[in-house]
Structure formats: C-alpha cells, structure tokens
Amino acid sequence: MIIVIADDVTGAAEMAGVALRNGLDVQFITEISCDLPDTDVLVMATDTRSFSRQEAVDTVRHIAGYLNEKRNISVFKKTDSVLRGHVMAELETLAASLGYSSTILLPQNPSKDRIISNGIYYIDSTPLHETSFSYDPEFPAMTSCVEDIAKGSVSMPLNEVPQQNRVNIGDAADLEELRIQVGKVGKDSLVAGGADTFNLFLNRPDIKKKSGTDPVINTINSGKTLVICGSTQSKSLIAMPYFKRCSSAEEGMPLDVFHGSPADKWLDALCRSYAEHQALIIKIGHEATGGKEYAVRLRNLMSAATASLINKEKPGLLVIEGGATAFAVLKALHWNVFNVKKELSPGVVCLTYGDTDIILKPGSYPWGCMFE
Template sequence: MHPIAIIADDLTGALDSAAGFAQRGLKTRVVTEIDDFTDALHGGALQVVAVSTGTRDGSLDAALAMLRAITAALGSFDGVIFKKIDSRLKGHIAAEVAQLAQGRALPVLACPAIPRLGRFVQGGAVTGAGVDSPISVAERLGSGLGTAPTIPEARTNADIDAALPDRLDSHIYVGAAGLAEALARRLAPDAPAPARPALPAPLIMAIGSRDPVTLAQVAQLSLRVIAAPDGIVPEFTMAPVTLVQMTAQTLDLDPRVAAAGFSSGIARAIAANAPRSLFMCGGETAQAILTRLGIKRLDLLGEVLPGVPLSRCADTGLTVITKSGGFGAAPLLADMLAMMDQPRGPSTGPHIGPIA
C-alpha cells in the first residue's frame, strides 16, 4: 500500500481528512510539529500521517515558510501526497499548493466536494450547501502549477471514486474530506464496519466556536453551561459531562485575546480534573488548547459520528473528539453524548502535566 502524507492548513481539517483512513483500519496519526511529521512519515510504522500547518488565517509569508519546511520534510517521499484545503477555498491555497508541487513532476487533481454535506463541484466551481455563489476552483488554485489541474465534476461519492487515476501515486491531490474518503475507499475497499467507539467519561466539552451551527447544537443539550465570558474560564466541579462555552462580554475585545484566555483556562481545568475525554469545537480552539497542554501527536481511531473525528493522545491516552464550528445538524452533539460510557467511580483519567 502507498503511504499517505496529508498536509492541512488547520487542525480540524487534518483530523477530518485523516479520520476516513482510520475508520477503515489504517494506522493514522496527526501531528502539529515538523519534526514529528518527519519522524512519523519516514518511521515506517504508520500508513497515514497528517500534519496541521496552522496557516489558513496567518500571513502569506508565514504560509510559504511553513510549506517550504513541509516540502523539505517530505524529501524523497514516494507515497501519495494529499493537500487538504477548506471546501469553500479559504486560505492561501494557490501559494501552498504551488510550493508543495515544486520539484515533483506530477499533475494535480483538485476536488473540494463533500457530497455527504451537500457540497459539490459543478462546472469547475464549488456549489451547494453554504456556498452563496459558485467558487471557481481553477481561479483559487492560480497559475503557478505549470500544468492545468484536473478538476472533476463531483455530485456523488461515486463521481469522486471514478475520477481517481489507476495509479494513486501519479498525482498530487488537493481537496477536502470527500476526496480523502475516496482515497481511503480505494486503499481499503474491503474494510470491516468500524466498531462502536468508546467515549469514556468524565468529559470536558470546550466550545470556542461562535458559529450559529454550533450554537444551535449546544441549545439542544440538557446540560448546565459554564460560561467563559471573554474566554475567562471559572473554576468548576467536574461532572460526567462538563460543558464550558466561551461567550462575548466586552464588545471591543480582540477575539485572539479571548481565545488565548479560553485555551489557557481549559488547559488548567484539564490539568486539575484529569478528564478521560476532551471535546473541542473549532479549529483554532482545538489547536490552542492542545498547544497549551503540550499535545503534539494524536492517533486517529476513526469517527464518533460522520465528520466528528475521534483520536487518542499518543503520549497521555486522553481521548480527543473534535468538530469544526460550522459542521453538523442541530442534534449532532446530543447524538454524540448518547454514546458516552457512564463513569464507574472517581476519575482515573490520564495525567496531564503542569501548564506553563
């Protein structure tokens, strides 16, 4: 089997695209550091390695510097390269893909469709759910590739499956979860149905996203919500499920300041309470919390529900669940909590070290 290298511009994207491979039984890891990416990619023990570059919302110069480091880390890698992009084509897509393609005489196949979410590629443009007007894929990829990319029409998973070449290592792939899932189906076509995932309690839910989709999901829960105004997390007593939600209080507060405070508060709460599971909503929220905890490597176990990756910290054993802010139907969080294991006495969660 060809090994897979996934390069994503945010953490939830890395987890979302890698989850389909883990769901089919492939040994899969997500990392956030270049050194860990290099070690995992060339160590031989893993079949799929994804790295989160954290470049979607940063500067172009920072994105190019990071992609140059990624290109160097790939070195003579001869497996399949998949560039995970936002399905609505946000971020420094043209520059990152061009940098990744440098030195590799391979054409690009680009397909940001996610049919299960109602997001398609028609006439070379992204259309469907959450897309106000068609977004040209070729325009967002720019002219820096030399050879024009292949942009298949994609309304169904079968369309994406049919667009894959006979030899997977003959292209560089650029797309979202739909294309990643198609690659996983090709690589492991006879994978058994995944087992029901274990979601051990106690669980902390850290809701940093203010997306209306997430707010509607939280509103359906019959849980006490611990508010974190401006990101300030109060002390609390651990329950089987503890929901902490960042709320806005000061109108002119820099959102980055609030997010930094929220991630610090959640990390302190985890260190103090040792939960067995952690749910994080929002890519920036997840990245910030894991950084505060010193967690740089996650082994993918699959999905709790479609589009909700499940992983385990490679160093501490903490179960980690993530969701992007704008994803999912209103009952999604309630459906997830219905799958929780009930606690069997005091928390025996993994030890998390002190937070700097």
C-alpha cells in the first residue's frame, strides 16, 4: 500500500486524482485509525500547513506512530508546490520516525511551469519571490532560493546523488529532469513533493496498475448546489452558464462581518437564500490584509456558515475552493472518510460522502470548464 500524507486537503485530493488516473484503488481520509482500509493508495489529508510548527510536528509524529506497525507500505509526503508551510519540520520528523536515511524533495510541477533550476524556484520564468506568492498571508515568499526557503535543506543538481540524513531538494526544469530525480529514490528514501512527482513515482515498474481512468471528466452532479469560495481573491461565478441555467444566488460576506462584527444576521440571510435557490455561492468578497489571524477567523466563519446550511439540508453537490477552508468545513461537518469518485481536471477532484458529491479545488487553480 502507498500512504500519501498531505499538508492540506486540496493537495490530498489532487494526489487522489493522480492515483485514480493511474488505475489504482484510492481511499481518502481526514483522520487516521488503527485499522487502515484495504486499498492500493490511502490518502491522508491533514491541515498541518495551517498549524503552528509544533502542532504540525506532533500531527506527523502521531501518524508515523500508526504507520510504524504496518508492513508492506511506502510513504509519499505531499508538500505545497511552492514550499509553504512547515515543510522541513514535517519531513525531518517523518523521516526520523519511520527510519528513512535520506529525503528527496521535488515540489515543482513542470507541467504547470513551476520549476527549480540551479536551486532557484521559478513560476512561468519569474522568480518565486516576484510572483503573487510574495503576498501570501501566512507564508509569503521572500526569496526564490530553495535552500533559503527550506532552511537546512541542500540543493541536489541532476548529476548528484542524495546526501544521507538530509532533505535534498532536486533541480528539475522539465518532466524529463524530474523523472531523473525520481529515479534516485530508493527503499531507504522518503520521497516528497507535488503532483508531477507523485505521477512519476507511480510509474515505477513495481507498482501494479489496473486499466486506468479518464484523466479529465467534465461532468457535474445535479441537485441543490452549494459553492464555498474560501479565497479572498475569488472571482464572481454567478455569470457562469451553470448558474444561469438554474435559480442561483451569490452572497458575499458583509464588510463589517469581514472585519470582526457578529455574523448572526449574515448567517440568517444565507439560510434564507439557500432555501430559496437551487444553487448558492458564498464568497468572502474582500481582500484580507491582516495576516494569519484574519485568515483563520475567515475560514472559521466560512466553515460555520457551511455547516449551518448543510445541517438544514444536504446538497447534492458541495464545491469548496481553498485547502484550509475545505479542511475546516469537513471538520465542522464531522465528515472524515470519503470515496474518490472522479478527477474533473488535474488538481480538481470529486469525492463522495453519502449522497453528496464534494469537489475540492485549490485556490490557485482555475475553475476551467467546471461550471460551463
């Protein structure tokens, strides 16, 4: 069994989609227990990117404690593609807890023009610290040098082997170079990274695959629809064809609630709108400048609002944008174990919980044809 440990829920869903695309049976969980399901790939979604460093370390160590007793497993650590979060602390804890002698970290996604060349991270040929990631409220990119972002790591050029007892961040400017770096993974190596790396990891000859599935399925469930846009930079969706075809409403967060006023009246308005329409879109609608404290309060508001609505009536389709928001929503609903239904597009995956389809979309990914 391959165990994927992800630091946010949309990243976990992305890995589940990659496994499904490769013809593997997949299960998706947000809490670990002693009895792991019988499957080819088990994806564990955590929210450690939003935790404190110590909380993230404790969570990873807790998971490793369960896995230490299991045989015939291999572990893949999903990290943020631009190294946000407590990447080094989690990798060092996991490697030490599970007895790996080296770690190979390949976070880049060349298929999305995210590359590392000579130890420098680029997005669309622009150094990372000159992109919008420099404005991230929790982990702003202040440099593009991967050794400075992930302090304590070492850069690994194509012609070098991994250093023992270190986190080695490999150069790779295209998929073929990434394939070379993945080829350095041995039995004593913890491998970590993003979707492109995981896809290549699954292409090893020792992994038995079934027939595979269509990697892009542009279908959407019918019934009442609830869309939660957890990003402060989310664009309006109400003019998209899907929402024009049915009775729809889009509700933004009032400015006073955004800045900390009580949310009771807003929640009442959401309940009325949800009852009156077939589809409801909830978005924040304002750009946050208050850093992590603002981000945490906003996602708690969004998750509380979502749970309140769903406790009144479950939708046929729940769409959540943003990893931290998605994890908060699922926790507020006490939904922990999911089937993986389909991959709508790379990085955008549909899970199921009971009669509800759940689509999780990373905040930085486009909506594509989802609501056409």
